[in-house]
Amino acid sequence: MLSLLPTMSTKMRKLLLLLLLTFFYPSVKALGVNDLAISCPATLELEKIPLDLQKYRGKVIYLDFWATWCPPCKKSMPFQNALRNELHEQGFEVIAINVDEDSEDARKLLQEYPVDYLIAMDPSGQCPKQYGVMAMPSVYFIDRQGIIRFIHLGFRKRDEKEIRNHVMELLAENGEK
Amino acid sequence: MEKNKFMSILNSLFNRTLTVVLFFSVSACSVAPWERGNLAKREMLITPDQSYTSLRSHVFDSKEASSGGTGALGGGCGCN
Numbered sequence: 001m002l003s004l005l006p007t008m009s010t011k012m013r014k015l016l017l018l019l020l021l022t023f024f025y026p027s028v029k030a031l032g033v034n035d036l037a038i039s040c041p042a043t044l045e046l047e048k049i050p051l052d053l054q055k056y057r058g059k060v061i062y063l064d065f066w067a068t069w070c071p072p073c074k075k076s077m078p079f080q081n082a083l084r085n086e087l088h089e090q091g092f093e094v095i096a097i098n099v100d101e102d103s104e105d106a107r108k109l110l111q112e113y114p115v116d117y118l119i120a121m122d123p124s125g126q127c128p129k130q131y132g133v134m135a136m137p138s139v140y141f142i143d144r145q146g147i148i149r150f151i152h153l154g155f156r157k158r159d160e161k162e163i164r165n166h167v168m169e170l171l172a173e174n175g176e177k
Numbered sequence: 178m179e180k181n182k183f184m185s186i187l188n189s190l191f192n193r194t195l196t197v198v199l200f201f202s203v204s205a206c207s208v209a210p211w212e213r214g215n216l217a218k219r220e221m222l223i224t225p226d227q228s229y230t231s232l233r234s235h236v237f238d239s240k241e242a243s244s245g246g247t248g249a250l251g252g253g254c255g256c257n
Binding site: 009012015016019065067069070099100101125128129133134135136138 | 218
């Protein structure tokens with residue numbers, strides 16, 4: 001193939017370059033631990049305004065990616081709600097971004113099983129793409145400075161202790177690091 | 178003249194190879210974790226209706242006067 005390079009027309013060379021770029025260039029750099037949590041195109045369900053994570057600076061944020069078709073996501077809801085209600089006064093907030101293609105599915109579920117934490121809708125899937133979500137559900141623990149400190153993938157009953165420990169650790173920090 | 182002909186064959190060969198590579202690269206798209214909503218639907222299961230499947234297999238077993246052999250485990254040798 002490489003021996004053909006000198007014989008190729010400019011158009012063909014450009015095509016080849018485009019092909020190589022498509023294969024090897026990462027489209028979006030996924031966010032990871034120690035990265036600043038950025039806002040993404042999700043809409044807050046109650047206020048019908050775009051989700052702005054800057055607004056929650058100074059609070060410990062539990063950013064959850066969930067969908068109605070994901071059983072562990074639904075299993076985690078009562079735990080998340082209890083944790084949020086227990087620690088809300090200490091500056092803790094749960095923001096759950098729903099990634100169902102049809103947000104109506106989520107609304108129906110939430111009518112049946114209401115929660116107290118914030119729900120945001122992202123049917124386009126841009127938010128999980130930006131955050132590089134690896135599994136469903138995925139939780140991003142964001143500290144008071146807006147930095148992603150831990151990422152938790154999946155949810156099982158035995159994970160509750162670990163999740164609580166992450167939250168307590170971040171709440172214990174005074175926010176002036 | 179001969180060189181031009183050779184070049185044109187080479188170009189045409191390259192274009193065809195490129196088309197085939199592009200075709201196969203598109204067919205190998207992956208599904209992201211958050212895009213599995215449609216795959217998780219009931220109708221996407223191999224046996225979407227469990228009771229209907231068990232009824233069908235019961236009828237099949239009766240007609241064939243034998244049962245089993247539909248799974249992947251065990252070869253009937255009694256060693257599993």
